[in-house]
Amino acid sequence: MKTNLTWQEFEKVEMRVGTILAATEFPEARNPSYILTIDFGDFGIKKSSAQITDLYSTQDLIGKQIIAVTNFPNKQIATIQSECLVLGAVGEKKEVTLLSTDKPVKNGLRIG
Numbered sequence: 001m002k003t004n005l006t007w008q009e010f011e012k013v014e015m016r017v018g019t020i021l022a023a024t025e026f027p028e029a030r031n032p033s034y035i036l037t038i039d040f041g042d043f044g045i046k047k048s049s050a051q052i053t054d055l056y057s058t059q060d061l062i063g064k065q066i067i068a069v070t071n072f073p074n075k076q077i078a079t080i081q082s083e084c085l086v087l088g089a090v091g092e093k094k095e096v097t098l099l100s101t102d103k104p105v106k107n108g109l110r111i112g
Helices: 007-011
Strands: 013-024 034-039 045-050 065-069 076-078 080-082 088-090 096-098
Touching: 045 080
Parallel strands: none
Antiparallel strands: 013 034, 013 065, 034 045, 076 080, 088 096
16 A cells, blocks of 8 residues: 555646547557547647557547546657546556546546
8 A cells, every 4th residue: 555645635636537539559659559639628638648458449439538637747658748647447457447437528627
């Protein structure tokens, strides 16, 4: 178990809802990945690298609402700057199931 966060520390993490606009193969990545282009409404369109190829095809992802951390610093991953961290549950075989809303909501809404 890791160290517990304080409420003030948790409040600093901006998790927001976004809709995937585009998903493409990312052959330059070290591990099988996609490049996602995600619309966060008033918070802009961001790119992310996501290792979600085990459970999703690029076609499955278009239009899907997901949850991502949007206030991490950009991270260089192979040939792109990843601008957010897409969240998912990691299974025993490292397969990732994306976190999403159960009903459509406005892009950019904060998770709290």
